[in-house]
Amino acid sequence: MTTDRESERATHRETDREILRLAVPAFLALVAEPLFLLSDAAIVGHLGTPELAGLGVAAVVLQTVVGLCVFLAYGTTASVARHLGAGDLRAALAQGVDGVWLAVLIGTLATALGIVLTPTLVGAFGVGAEVADHAETYLAIAFLGTTPLLVMLAATGVLRGLQDTRTPLMVAVVGNGLNIVFNVVLVYGLDLGIAGSAIGSVLAQVISAAWLLVVVVRAARAHDAPLSPDRAGITAAAHAAVALVVRTLALRACLLVGTYAVTRVGTGATDVNVATHQVAITLWSFLAFALDAIAIAAQALTGRALGSGDVDGTRRLTRRMVRWGWGSGLVAGLALAAVAPFIGALFTTDPEVRELLVPVLLVAALGQPLAGMVFVLDGVLIGAGDGAYLAWAGLVVLAAYAPAALWAATLPHGLVAVWVAMVFVFMGARGVLLSWRARGDRWLVTGATSAR
Template structure:
């Protein structure tokens, strides 16, 4: 499949009839996307379980935890997304190039072996002490114990561990002023439970950052099953411990936080144990660490994440200022909105890993085919999620709260949560496409422009429309994100300039 002679916009409709075809590309995409999406859903679902349990304590506690989760998640995103995205791309590139080198070496070895065999026929070997397999009984097959040496792995673990410790210290020391900025006033009933949950939850930040760094490594290796298994085990522990700590030991919202922290350390331990079996965790020397490369591209994505974080955090802050009822409803809708949209991130991971390998090998045909397929699948996924959430949120809202005022606000937000799903799905998939092409600069600068417009919309529309105004503004924000991704490929700029050839 060649992009030559075609209009750049044709990449969106290229092979549309084959979107669900189970060819090699389709199997590769789904093999990465499905486990990756399920692994991503595990943590938001665990947060939804926390939300459901806490919702039965009372609306004030539910609103308080909503603010704390929003703060923790947004602070984590500032570190996680640059780290994971850069790690995935770099590991995929290095793994692809190292695999190509290994193939070349194997081909050279075969040629040498053929020459050796010809010489053996002329000059028989005097040493016959080898086994019938052609090697000493004391020798081991190095391929059986050999682990991959990928410098980005060591760098990602180092950066992840340091960032996790920094996040813990920051949130423990600054929890109260941060909550105040989020609209939780000193005389508010939300302050005590929000402060308790945030401080305890922050103790798990090192495990969260290390886990996500290792997930980035596994994604770059096109293995999303291992992170899925680890997440399922950890979040099952969280779900089991939640009611025990909250209702048996009567720790309340603090019990939910402790259960979540324990589960995160279990996930980190499992991933670290599995990773050491496949990859060298320590670099041969400090000079092999790619700190400079990580910092350069990580800083670009950091500016992007900060811009995106400002939009979501400002929305949560505006909801908190409207009152505990509005904040409780906003928290439930936001968790569902993000959790459902993260399904598209599975496709984004597949796009990033496959495209990074394709660009490293200069395989333009595969790059075009991959981008087309994941965008088409993203659109279909968004439509299905829209239908599912439109029906499910209306029926299942009582699982989170029985407060009628909160339920009424959830019903008001349901159309926005449901109808924006196709837009959200495409926006997330475009992120994966940009990262796979290592187009980090455009991803950063375009998000800054999107955030500026969106922040103005959030402040203005909330002033006039209140709770509904927040959701209108968030819908505009996601539309702008989708358009930014569409523009890059559609105009054949940056790494996609070859589409004009």
């Protein structure tokens, strides 16, 4: 019995090391990603308020486009990891190359449409002429970086699938450094204004994408994997991506519904409520980076385990990662609760916002352990290639959460009620649906190819 327990402990330690090996660099890279726009904002903000507002409008458009294409990283990670687990590194890299080509195709189309539609996209925000002019200037140039950004997503997915999260971290850190240098030189040194900021960001994105591509291409050549586009492989990757796009759209729609409920519904739609909600969402999103890092590890490890045909090992791995999710969420929740009375001072001098922020953050803190579990199971099922179920689950969650959030906004203390709905309906429904799926066997498809 003692030997069995020691063996189990040794297995847990090995699993924990693998999770940390993948999750820690992934977390640091995830945190580094928003710094592109944050550094742009810090530099452009000194040009003037209209320029900063224009950057804000452009950033929303760009983040939406890139956010909808996150499947290029998630789907590629899962498929590459499966082939790796099956012992076919050549096929893994071939699959990764197909994902990169899909990114090029989508990026080219998005760039062309984005540049043509820039005035229309900016006009939809209804901002003044000066702000709109700055937004159009930035966005028209920034769209040239769409293809490099999407290539970065796909190449990062390839490397994660190969169990390498350190290289994307190095690229993210260097890329952000270059972005700051280019922005300062072009905006102030060459006096190009907001256009210089956009050019600097595009240059940094091109260099980062090229770096990741070099790593992937070298690996492909070393294992004799084809580099030319394969129509069947690209089509298969695009087909698998549809479900992940639906999932992402459904989850983003939930967040938009919550914001709409706070800003437009009920008698509590005041500036104080809107500002408080924005601060709370910002903090929630930051904590999500930490929890999502474990989900990225789950994608890579689950795909590899199923690719090798190890169903029992996949079950053990899932249980262990769920514990990591709960534990990380508990730590995040305790930390958020501890700083809730004080952290508002970092964002605003308004005493009403600071006061209202405390109960909202305490509700958000209660939801962190559940969020940790949800993110991990989401990563496990993405790694298993169970995109179709995730798409349907996302739509069910949206159908449950939307009326709950809209109703909550009409209650006394509507903002707090909306956050209660977010924790217990939005995250709760996701937790129930993902846990139910994980307990079953239909997602445990072994071999190099997952069920579509």
